[in-house]
Amino acid sequence: METTTIEAATHQLPQAIEPRNPGMDLDLDWVRAVQVNTSAVERRAATLPGRRSVKKDYQAAWLCRAISLIDLTTLSGDDTEGRVKRLCAKAKQPVNPALLADLDLPDLTTGAICVYHDMIETAVQALEGTGIPVAAVSTGFPAGLSPFHLRVEEIRQSVAAGASEIDIVITRRHVLQGNWQALYDEMKAFREACGDAHVKAILATGELGTLRNVARASLVCMMAGADFIKTSTGKESVNATLPVSLTMIRAIRDYYDRTGYRVGYKPAGGISKAKDALVYLALMKDELGDRWLQPDLFRFGASSLLGDIERQLEHHLTGRYSAGYRHAMG
Ligand SMILES: O=C[C@H](O)COP(=O)(O)O
Numbered sequence: 001m002e003t004t005t006i007e008a009a010t011h012q013l014p015q016a017i018e019p020r021n022p023g024m025d026l027d028l029d030w031v032r033a034v035q036v037n038t039s040a041v042e043r044r045a046a047t048l049p050g051r052r053s054v055k056k057d058y059q060a061a062w063l064c065r066a067i068s069l070i071d072l073t074t075l076s077g078d079d080t081e082g083r084v085k086r087l088c089a090k091a092k093q094p095v096n097p098a099l100l101a102d103l104d105l106p107d108l109t110t111g112a113i114c115v116y117h118d119m120i121e122t123a124v125q126a127l128e129g130t131g132i133p134v135a136a137v138s139t140g141f142p143a144g145l146s147p148f149h150l151r152v153e154e155i156r157q158s159v160a161a162g163a164s165e166i167d168i169v170i171t172r173r174h175v176l177q178g179n180w181q182a183l184y185d186e187m188k189a190f191r192e193a194c195g196d197a198h199v200k201a202i203l204a205t206g207e208l209g210t211l212r213n214v215a216r217a218s219l220v221c222m223m224a225g226a227d228f229i230k231t232s233t234g235k236e237s238v239n240a241t242l243p244v245s246l247t248m249i250r251a252i253r254d255y256y257d258r259t260g261y262r263v264g265y266k267p268a269g270g271i272s273k274a275k276d277a278l279v280y281l282a283l284m285k286d287e288l289g290d291r292w293l294q295p296d297l298f299r300f301g302a303s304s305l306l307g308d309i310e311r312q313l314e315h316h317l318t319g320r321y322s323a324g325y326r327h328a329m330g
Pocket residue numbers: 073075114232233234235268269270271301302303304305
């Protein structure tokens with residue numbers, strides 16, 4: 001990211017939507033051959049936060065990019081229509097426009113908002129005409145253990161209510177028992193129920209035991225047609241981590257090398273600091289390249305990240321202005 005200017009970073013906001021991942025037949029040999037060198041992945045992950053991969057001058061630009069990649073989320077048992085309307089207002093105008101005046105970003109919005117099924121209609125109404133997608137968590141989120149036909153029906157109802165993105169949760173048991181056919185069939189049924197809506201597969205990686213399970217589950221979900229793979233519901237005791245991210249991102253790269261289809265990545269749960277967001281962006285850029293820094297291929301699932309980004313932006317931008325002011329006044 002060192003050579004990226006503010007203009008280059010901020011003017012690469014939403015572009016062409018990638019064709020949806022059509023999936024492929026389940027290739028069990030490929031799945032069983034997957035190996036992950038856990039200690040190598042953990043060593044590499046440990047070096048990431050320390051790297052100063054974004055120069056200070058460019059941080060504001062990359063923080064704006066991060067905003068455009070957030071699925072701004074509320075997934076609480078006490079969600080109300082009022083809270084969802086406030087969330088949508090925030091998605092439409094994520095930061096004080098005065099802060100962005102010099103950056104020429106009048107249309108900066110979050111990537112999407114993410115809510116429970118019950119709140120879809122409220123969100124769709126609040127976002128009407130903005131083009132900001134509504135993502136819904138369906139399939140008995142977060143455990144995904146309600147009867148299968150009800151999970152499929154929940155997807156259909158979420159799509160009918162206006163969600164254009166569906167975040168499904170997989171049955172962790174299929175992974176823990178190595179029942180790849182069952183996972184593939186489940187994901188394929190969810191994919192079909194989504195129709196034209198994009199589907200993100202939540203692996204709940206904190207409950208999958210090993211990084212090899214994470215890699216295998218990632219591949220199987222992509223083979224079954226997932227448009228995104230997502231780490232966590234935000235409700236597990238361990239949510240998005242860098243080793244898990246490296247593992248999933250490399251599975252995405254393997255799938256792309258084999259099929260030519262780009263699948264998106266959504267780390268979610270516990271990402272609440274602007275500096276962590278920058279680490280994730282640097283990681284995506286290093287491992288998959290610029291194309292995966294667009295909202296159709298990368299999202300943060302986060303409820304409180306935007307607040308910290310706002311604070312950091314204020315710090316960077318007002319700092320820059322006051323330095324310029326001092327310079328101008330001699
Ligand atoms: O999918 C999104 C997550 O539930 C958000 O988790 P968070 O509240 O820890 O940011």
